[in-house]
Amino acid sequence: MSMFGGGFGGPGSGPGGAPMGGVGGAGPKGQSGSGIPFSGIPAELMAGVERLEANEPTHPVPRETFTQRPRGERPLSMFSMAFAHRSVFVWAVLLVVLETLLLQAGPYLVQVGIDHGMVPGDRKVLLLAASGFVVSVIAGWLATSARIRQTGRLAADATRNLRIRVFGHLQRLSMDYYTEEKAGVIMTRMSSDIEALQQLFQEGLAQFAVQGLTMLLVTVVLFSYDVELAAITLLLVVPLLLATSIWFRRASDVGYGRQRDTIAAMFSDLSESLQGARVVTAHNRQDRNVVNHRAFTGRYRDANDFTGHIAAIYGPGTSVIGMAGMAALLFIGGRMVLRNELSLGELTAFVLYLNAFFAPVQQLVQLYTNYQQGRAAVTKLRELLAVQPTVLEHPEPVDLPAVRGEIKFKGVFFGYQESRPVLKNVNLHIAPGETVACVGPTGAGKSTLAKLVTRLHDPDRGQILIDGVDLRLVSLSSLRRQIGVVPQEPFMFVGSLRDNLAFAKPEATDDEIWAAVDAVGLRELVERHELGLDAPLHERGQSVSSGQRQLLALARAFLAQPRIVVLDEATSNLDLRSELRVEQALDRLLEGRSALLIAHRLSTAMRADRIIVVDESGILETGSHTELLAAQGRYADMFATWSAHT
Numbered sequence: 001m002s003m004f005g006g007g008f009g010g011p012g013s014g015p016g017g018a019p020m021g022g023v024g025g026a027g028p029k030g031q032s033g034s035g036i037p038f039s040g041i042p043a044e045l046m047a048g049v050e051r052l053e054a055n056e057p058t059h060p061v062p063r064e065t066f067t068q069r070p071r072g073e074r075p076l077s078m079f080s081m082a083f084a085h086r087s088v089f090v091w092a093v094l095l096v097v098l099e100t101l102l103l104q105a106g107p108y109l110v111q112v113g114i115d116h117g118m119v120p121g122d123r124k125v126l127l128l129a130a131s132g133f134v135v136s137v138i139a140g141w142l143a144t145s146a147r148i149r150q151t152g153r154l155a156a157d158a159t160r161n162l163r164i165r166v167f168g169h170l171q172r173l174s175m176d177y178y179t180e181e182k183a184g185v186i187m188t189r190m191s192s193d194i195e196a197l198q199q200l201f202q203e204g205l206a207q208f209a210v211q212g213l214t215m216l217l218v219t220v221v222l223f224s225y226d227v228e229l230a231a232i233t234l235l236l237v238v239p240l241l242l243a244t245s246i247w248f249r250r251a252s253d254v255g256y257g258r259q260r261d262t263i264a265a266m267f268s269d270l271s272e273s274l275q276g277a278r279v280v281t282a283h284n285r286q287d288r289n290v291v292n293h294r295a296f297t298g299r300y301r302d303a304n305d306f307t308g309h310i311a312a313i314y315g316p317g318t319s320v321i322g323m324a325g326m327a328a329l330l331f332i333g334g335r336m337v338l339r340n341e342l343s344l345g346e347l348t349a350f351v352l353y354l355n356a357f358f359a360p361v362q363q364l365v366q367l368y369t370n371y372q373q374g375r376a377a378v379t380k381l382r383e384l385l386a387v388q389p390t391v392l393e394h395p396e397p398v399d400l401p402a403v404r405g406e407i408k409f410k411g412v413f414f415g416y417q418e419s420r421p422v423l424k425n426v427n428l429h430i431a432p433g434e435t436v437a438c439v440g441p442t443g444a445g446k447s448t449l450a451k452l453v454t455r456l457h458d459p460d461r462g463q464i465l466i467d468g469v470d471l472r473l474v475s476l477s478s479l480r481r482q483i484g485v486v487p488q489e490p491f492m493f494v495g496s497l498r499d500n501l502a503f504a505k506p507e508a509t510d511d512e513i514w515a516a517v518d519a520v521g522l523r524e525l526v527e528r529h530e531l532g533l534d535a536p537l538h539e540r541g542q543s544v545s546s547g548q549r550q551l552l553a554l555a556r557a558f559l560a561q562p563r564i565v566v567l568d569e570a571t572s573n574l575d576l577r578s579e580l581r582v583e584q585a586l587d588r589l590l591e592g593r594s595a596l597l598i599a600h601r602l603s604t605a606m607r608a609d610r611i612i613v614v615d616e617s618g619i620l621e622t623g624s625h626t627e628l629l630a631a632q633g634r635y636a637d638m639f640a641t642w643s644a645h646t
């Protein structure tokens with residue numbers, strides 16, 4: 001079997017391998033029997049797909065666009081989210097008021113029906129009251145339906161904008177944030193936190209307003225019926241209700257904080273296990289992993305159990321208080337009816353209104369849960385949005401013009417943590433068109449040099465200059481556009497080969513892509529796949545070999561035609577044929593360009609114009625391969641050891 005036997009995606013490519021770009025990009029239309037499931041749309045379904053596409057709603061382009069510097073937007077709050085969609089918000093509020101008024105018309109109409117219809121025996125009034133009731137119910141239903149429509153829109157728009165704002169912010173953050181923060185925690189922010197807010201905006205806030213307004217309205221109505229009766233009944237129940245509500249608020253604050261933290265920890269563990277699935281399987285860690293995950297889910301379960309427990313005390317507790325209030329009303333109000341101080345209709349309306357006073361309390365329990373979740377989510381998201389990128393673009397950046405490719409490190413000091421410097425006073429000059437290879441023991445800081453050139457981090461002291469311009473002064477996009485980076489572990493995205501190759505130059509033509517494919521010697525492999533450049537790649541490029549990934553990364557860098565190449569060589573061992581291919585591809589990529597090669601293989605270092613040998617203390621030796629061999633120093637020792645092993 002040939003080295004590239006499996007090809008891209010291989011025969012087992014599944015739906016995950018569909019190229020980026022939605023239906024339109026899902027391979028040649030109508031192609032079937034290609035051997036790759038779901039790679040195309042069968043001809044017989046095409047008409048249906050076109051019909052569906054014609055009926056697709058068009059979405060306005062969101063206002064959010066990407067900027068390198070944070071835009072200084074106001075801190076996130078529920079109010080600012082709603083305010084951004086104020087016309088929808090105002091409509092929702094008006095409808096909430098209308099809905100509340102209509103819902104409370106019922107008990108009043110019952111009172112009219114009894115006192116002015118039943119008691120005097122006036123059928124006309126009775127009919128009018130009953131018809132009024134029906135009209136108020138229908139109008140209430142229409143108002144509720146319109147309100148739900150408005151709040152649904154508000155929730156969808158506000159969370160769509162929030163998702164884009166958070167995603168844009170994540171794109172802006174520097175590498176140290178991704179080292180410190182777990183991927184699972186970030187996923188939780190984008191999933192359950194934003195969903196909690198969506199739910200709150202869709203139903204929670206409006207319901208909160210409906211129920212709160214209802215309680216207020218009912219209180220006013222109760223007092224208008226009979227001040228004494230209203231005061232006695234409410235004095236009996238409200239203090240108790242208030243005390244239990246304050247207790248519940250405190251307990252649920254703790255509960256929902258715990259829920260947030262434990263769900264984030266659970267997702268972190270899940271995402272790490274998924275990303276490390278190969279290592280987990282290879283090292284037989286599945287058992288231990290399940291035990292670990294059980295602990296995380298256990299903590300999440302306990303947090304849920306706690307919130308369930310307090311809700312179980314609060315919900316029925318408020319019910320009991322309500323029922324006790326009702327009993328008191330029956331006794332006190334009943335005596336007033338007997339003394340002719342209150343009509344039967346008024347007492348009935350009073351009972352119904354008191355019931356309407358307690359129903360919101362029950363609802364508010366659930367709503368408070370939603371509110372707590374939304375509030376916790378806003379706090380977490382606000383914290384995330386407040387993180388400042390450590391690599392900040394200059395307020396007035398200059399666009400780096402087409403560079404010659406001179407790179408200078410001037411007295412550079414850098415450490416990931418302040419207490420542990422990695423680079424100490426590094427001075428290095430790479431002339432335009434020169435290739436410099438950096439060799440040295442693992443952990444010496446070679447990759448760190450590469451990261452500083454592309455401004456993934458900034459030096460703590462000193463300067464890095466390209467063509468004499470300090471990197472801190474130039475716009476990040478003009479800098480990165482001119483540097484081709486080949487990282488140690490090339491990353492491939494889900495999508496087609498074309499999308500992956502043209503990643504740094506999306507506007508590349510097919511001819512340019514094929515030229516890059518030729519430069520790394522992959523034409524035969526691409527042509528062998530029936531979909532050619534449309535061949536799907538899987539997540540993280542898992543469906544191609546590590547050698548192929550390296551070649552693809554070289555082709556990707558080649559395609560962008562950068563002036564400067566920064567290559568962090570992969571440490572993985574390649575077989576001789578793959579190594580040869582990679583080295584040939586490298587020669588093509590480096591032709592006429594300035595390059596900093598972090599070389600793990602001395603065979604790569606030997607190809608450079610100049611080699612620098614580094615260790616933890618800094619640059620030890622510098623010179624060409626022959627000069628360094630002649631100097632009989634560290635490089636000569638490394639070369640002797642390497643030659644003996646190859």
Ligand SMILES: Nc1ncnc2c1ncn2[C@@H]1O[C@H](COP(=O)(O)OP(=O)(O)OP(=O)(O)O)[C@@H](O)[C@H]1O
Nearest residue numbers: 179416417422440441442443444445446447448449
């Ligand atoms: N993101 C990080 N946060 C904290 N420390 C880091 C980080 N990345 C690297 N380091 C530390 O900085 C030092 C230099 O790392 P670097 O990756 O530059 O080494 P290297 O010379 O490229 O090693 P290798 O040859 O193994 O790739 C190491 O001690 C490493 O532990």
